[in-house]
Amino acid sequence: MTTIVHVINQFFAGLGGEEKAGMSVGVIENAAGAARGLQSQLGEEAKIACTIYYGDNYFHEHNEDAMKALLDAVRTRNPQVLVAGPAFNSGRYGLSCVEICNAVAGALEIPCVTAMHEDNPAVGTYRDFANPRVYCLPTTETAAGMTDALKAVAKFVERLSRGDNIGPALQEGYLARGIRRLEKTDRPGVDRAIDMLLKKIKHEPFVTEVPMEAWDDIAPAPPLAQLKDRKIAVVTTSGVVPWGNPDRFKTYRNTHWQKYNVAELKELEPGKWEAVHGGYNVAYMNKNPHYGVPLDALRALEAEGVIGPGKLYPAYYVIPGNQGSPAVMRRIGQEIAADLKKNGVEGVLLVAT
């Protein structure tokens, strides 16, 4: 029988939502929460020895402590395979899953499996690690695809625990890590390359053997000289809006942005503003909206002349960033950029939650 350890966040462990995201690492014997679903998919061949959980925020805010506690807990169970997630499109959760898999694979030299949506920003970290012992399976965007995701993970775990040779990503269905492996073929490279070239000339489809990574680097915009003479604006994805949410933002997947005038204001008074966002605990932001739009600090710096008179743009821009699809966020970014430029803004303070 194979021993598995399943690592999940506090939410999928069934311990609570955002209000519990600060909880430290803990261990529950056997399968709990989402791990139960995995155990039922695994059947008799493998047993989840324990479910390790951690708060989504705790992991990132106490990274060293969290990692140490996790590694210690995994070690005592001596599993053959570790599973983390699935994280779907949650960036915070996805990143912790990838980091945990990478650390466990390194320390215990065992295969680790996680799963998430292809657009999860953590997939980039997974590719950066390119750890040959870590596999990330694709999932749907939301937890609606939980059952299918756990089925796929279970199948993969079974193969890994049997010691199966896992082939390349395209064939096996896990997300590519960019690892090049040696393969035997019956035709020399020259022949294969000429075949590809001929196909290319004839405009026929062909598959390269050496895919290039598509880096999406943006050259940094030039710095601002003489800051006090420059017009700056605040943009935030925190979801801080006037109380009552007049423009009806949703807590997730928004497709529009707004700007709100603060020209006459020295500060954002609690009770007149609220945060609309489904991806973090908004209680702090509601008590003090300056955590998302630091108007008090900007006014103080304006009074001291660090920011020139009239150089703080009189409105701030907002969209709750939760689960925004990359395509929509790109469009919104372009729209906000156009509006900023139209208004002569030269630099941006972007507060992200």
Next chain:
Amino acid sequence: MSKELEKAGLPVALVSAMYPVAEQVRANRIVKGVSIPHPCGDPSLPPELDARLRREIVQTALKALEAEVKGPTLFTPNMTVSG
């Protein structure tokens, strides 16, 4: 968001507690925020120190806008504000 603004030629100082993610998505001027639910400040501090910390974070962001960078660069505010 940060990338589209930079593409338009606007320097962006991105205040985020998840700075590894910010680096991952190749933001260029990254300012370390306090925590995910409250990037600009720390509610566990007395209000006066909390405000001072927020000021430090904003000032670090302004410095980041003035800085010449070649790629993702992390700017760390001095988090040890004291009375």
